[in-house]
Amino acid sequence: MNKRQARLFAIGATAVSALAFLALTVDSHRQFDKLTNAGAITPAVTRGMNVWHANNCINCHTVFGEGAYYAPDLTKITKLRGTPYLTAYMRDPSKFYDESRHRRLMPKQNLGERDIADLIAFLDWVSNVDNQGWPPRPILVTGSTFPGTDVAVAQAAGTGAPPAARPVSGADDPAALGERLFRSVQPACAACHSIAPGVNMAGPSLAGVGARATQLLASGYDGKATDVAGYLRESITQPSAHVVPGAMYSANGVSFMPATYGKDLTPQQVDQLVAYLSSLK
Template identity: 65%
Template sequence: MNKRQARYFAIGSTLLATLVFLGLTIDSHRQFPKLTNAQNITPEVTLGKNVWHKNNCINCHTIFGEGAYYAPDLTKIAQQRGAPYLRAFLKDPSKFYDEQRHRRLMPQQDLSDADIDGLIAFLDWVSKVDNQDWPPRPIMVTGLGAAGGNAASPAAAAGSAAAATASDKNPVALGERVFRSAAPACTACHSLTPGADMAGPSLAGIATRTQETLASPNYKGSATDLATYIRESITHPSAHLVAGAMYSANGVSFMPNTYQKDLTPEQLAHLAAYLATFK
């Protein structure tokens, strides 16, 4: 290829790339109203967006892959937590994160009730945007993995290894799969490390704690043994509330109450079998 041919090739390639870029840009803008549910942008959502920008939330948080990574990604937070949790958190973040334990503390923004409602509406709208499954998973900020090193019992560890086998029928191994793949994933809120409470309490030692809970006169649920208690906690999280202001508000648990319809009876049984191994 001589210099003249190379020049024509470069010019032609640039023009072609430009046309492709413009075409993709036009196609993206054509799809924006449908992908973003633009018809659902209410004045309250707009107020929430303004609150988000005014308080520089993006300096710590991320939505749609844009922002900082010091604090959790909030793209799907409204689906993972729900309005009661978000409202209580925004009113007093110090109840949820301890600077000594987590090495971070969300600043108190002193938001009005109207601003909080608007911000929740904005985050709810964001969570329903068709973002092509991005981000692919919640971003953890505590530095504590869900597995928690040696937190898993030998039975759970054996189940995890067996899970790699396509023919595996071990309920514990199947339960571990549910624990990590349910929507929202249990790992988004619960650690398996002793004392490492996140948005929800650590599940390390749940079997031992359950026996104490069932024997306590303060227990309000209807479970009679470990398996039924775990199932009740998953399907009816408000039946018995774990002590601690950060897990509930006004008698309602922050844990999603959708697992009863989202998980099959078999999946619930497997999940209970897996969690029962944490003594």
């Protein structure tokens, strides 16, 4: 290739690259409203964004991968935690963990009810933005050392699987199918419940839940179930049928657990979840 040919090649390649860049830019702008869920930006969302910035939430938390990475990523938080839970948490975070053991993890911001509602509206808008699968998984906080997940607990213990985990034994095993549902149903049970003993997340640990259910049915139970399987089924489909007074998992007699599983799951799927939970030791 002589100098003239090299010059023409460089000019042509630059022109093609520029055209491709312009085409991609125009296409991105064409899709911005859809990708960013712009149609759902309400005055409450805008106010919530201002609350987010005014309280420097990004100094600890991240959204869309931007932030301090000190506290959990909140990009999809409203899909993992319902409004009642988030409202109660922001009113007084210290009720959700033992400060004497774990220090002050989340400061009490003394937000008003409107600020809390607007902040949740903002986070809900964030959670519905098409972020192409980012973050790949949420960062979860448990009742153990921050940050904790079942995987972290297993790694700390030097094991390859979380405590109380059971292997998937076959396609026809109800408990195995229930384990898959536990991790795949939306919202995922595993997003709020650990199966590691003593590791409480947004919901209590489910390790040994069958034995605890037996004790509960014998004393202090307010629901209608008469056996462990019935209690587990009731807990999945009617989570407010029995709540523990004073526990951090409910407010005003209403459980923070979504009450939608009874409609979203078939009776067979509920039975599979019950079989899996009954198998946890």
